[in-house]
Amino acid sequence: MNNIHVRIFGNGPNLVLLHGWGMHSSIWTSVHERLAQYFCLHLIDLPGHGFSSSVQTDTLDKLEAITEAIAKILPADSIVCGWSLGGQVAIELALRESQRVKKLILVSTTPHFVQCKDWLLGMEFSVLELFTRNLKLDYKNTLDKFLVLQAKGSGNTRKVLRQLRASVLRETESNIVGLQAGLQILLSTDLRKKIKYIHQPVILVHGENDFIVNLGAAQWMHEQLQDSVLISLSCCGHAPFLSHPDDFIASVMRTIQV
Template structure:
């Protein structure tokens, strides 16, 4: 069993947060201190990211199994981007433990297809995969820039994102490659509708990585959900609107 790096702090109901592709748990630093005043906060480094070692085979199913091993008995689970797909999988597998679900700038299907216009072009995802092997730093910087596209404070937030990214060791190349393959291949739409927990959907209205229409689709296909769209915001609302982000989670904790 892989020993994941987890930072736990604060008091209150358990909140587990999963970061996105190529990132690490330090990405939550702008909201961490406020969240730990209301929650027992658990920040997880996914395998091969941050301070967690890589593990094989690195599929979505395997990642969900590993995270399931460290989940509290009852918790609110939040996931950003790729972390959101892992959170969806866990909500379906562990309905007794995952009491509430927070999906941040994520989608049940990242890749565009004939019956799914709300995804990224498959060619772009493939290009990231190919370029990773040629020029890692340039490819990562392009990905970070894309995340901030359409954000009202793109330059400022991009600087924060780059600072967070390079705070820890580089992600394992295999973890990056396998993570991109998850984004390319995963389509949870068929199973997504079976999620029964209360769900909070947080999404930037200008997100070009996970299109806002994906949040609309999820809202329409969930049994009980709340949707918050952040104006003039790209792919990282917790960086663009940290205070509003924390308020949303606190209100969801109390009222959902």
């Protein structure tokens, strides 16, 4: 049985927060207390991250497996906010659970992480593949290089990097397995053909200086989506909720102000 760890607190509409690769739900610490004044927060650890157990190893590399696990605990009438990898899970949830997902917030999200001939807005395949290979060889330094990339481009890079390091997964065998599987999802997932089928209102929040996910990916989704608002933040990297908490909270508040 796969156990998904979730913390629930606050009052108001259901707001589900999904973290990114290599992290756990405490990454939202800088904003969750303020958000809990307006929302009932559901802080979820993705499978293989934090306190959530991994799904079967042979299925963990599939985005659908993670989505299915999260769907089992998804509350009704949810606003789902996903960051990076969590954003890809949020997209799948919106398509799979359209009756329960009422609105989406996609933070620093791309439909396709990997660069290819018809998608120049992604990371080079060799870069992600190198992260995968190096995780077992040098877990700490490999993960830290990824954190540095996430913090890069923010006006307060050192502060953001400290916050990221505080929420990174510690080195254990199960975490290595989970992170390698997560990287396989980033390498293999391509949601571009599905984006146009999302009917829920979507808010896209993206840093103009994001070194992990090109702002152009958010702009592309904005053009494809039926109902979306794009909020691009200047002097902001891959983690807007850390570097620009006020702007991030204002973006989330738009979901209950319309």
